């Protein structure tokens with residue numbers, strides 16, 4: 397522990413200038429957030445011409461009827477245009493909020509609100525909660541029209557929207573209620589740990605965040621998801637017995653097997669698993685079950701179980717813990733830094749004793765460019781995991797010594813193509829756009845990958 401604290405102190409000493417130098421942080425955040433948005437717009441400009449191509453790539457030609465390919469190109473174009481304008485719109489909004497001192501205004505407004513009900517500025521945690529919710533509400537309202545447009549115009553036009561205005565509104569309020577019910581106690585505990593642990597908060601906060609994530613693993617599927625979707629046990633039949641057999645051969649601790657009514661909101665479809673190490677749940681979208689044969693859905697599950705076999709979720713969690721640790725290790729330098737708050741228009745008396753939540757929020761904004769780089773790296777890791785899971789499905793026949801699984805790669809390929817065709821997913825992808833945005837390899841890449849994994853294992857067998 398002491399080594400940890402010495403190292404953390406060293407970092408803090410190097411960043412000591414933050415607490416004294418009057419740096420124009422606001423200009424810095426404005427420039428970098430615009431740079432990220434403009435880069436994302438540039439990626440869309442690179443990607444856009446690919447939506448004008450008239451033919452699918454050669455490997456896919458036989459799977460796409462001409463009409464379907466045109467539909468997917470039209471859908472891609474509409475989505476790209478929407479992403480282009482909504483990206484610029486959101487950035488302009490953020491930029492205006494920064495320029496006019498919206499964060500400082502919200503802090504004062506939260507203070508006034510609490511004063512009315514008899515709580516003074518000594519109740520920093522209460523004021524912090526009020527502050528975050530004022531920020532959250534006021535900044536989400538202007539982007540509501542974008543959500544409405546995306547759901548009821550864009551997705552509707554291409555036949556994906558199943559949401560009714562009633563579901564849309566109730567989802568919105570349910571979302572806000574959950575954000576408040578979970579967010580307020582989370583924030584209170586988070587801020588309390590800072591007060592209690594003082595400058596030795598890093599290990600305590602890490603422990604708290606990990607416990608919170610583990611609690612969510614249990615709470616999300618049992619309490620939160622049922623508020624939005626209906627999960628029902630998968631019916632007895634070919635699919636169920638195939639998946640149960642596969643899970644038991646792999647010693648996957650399958651507790652429950654659900655079908656989810658994903659089609660209530662959208663016809664995009666998939667499958668996933670979750671749960672604690674000794675008790676896992678598998679969830680399959682009703683749309684996937686309807687559009688693919690049982691043996692193909694089984695192959696999708698074989699891929700998913702590959703993620704489990706190689707501990708991908710655990711590895712991802714370890715990476716994200718390291719990420720959180722780095723952020724927290726840098727934070728103390730920004731925690732007691734009046735010039736930082738002054739640069740974002742906070743009044744002198746607030747800046748003199750920076751509230752933790754304000755310092756943390758401003759610190760997060762300063763990290764924007766770093767976070768963009770982190771997200772590119774995370775996507776690269778995630779794509780690597782997808783390769784591993786695909787290879788796992790192809791090699792299942794050797795692992796389980798089961799000849800019936802010899803065509804697992806073909807079946808997975810068929811299911812992926814069916815998913816792609818139904819979702820009208822993008823077929824032609826710019827490499828830079830893909831490296832930045834995609835957590836999965838493209839369909840063309842995956843089909844080629846499946847073929848080469850199969851070829852490699854046959855070579856090995858000879």
Ligand SMILES: [Zn+2]
Nearest residue numbers: 699703782785
């Ligand atoms: Zn996957």
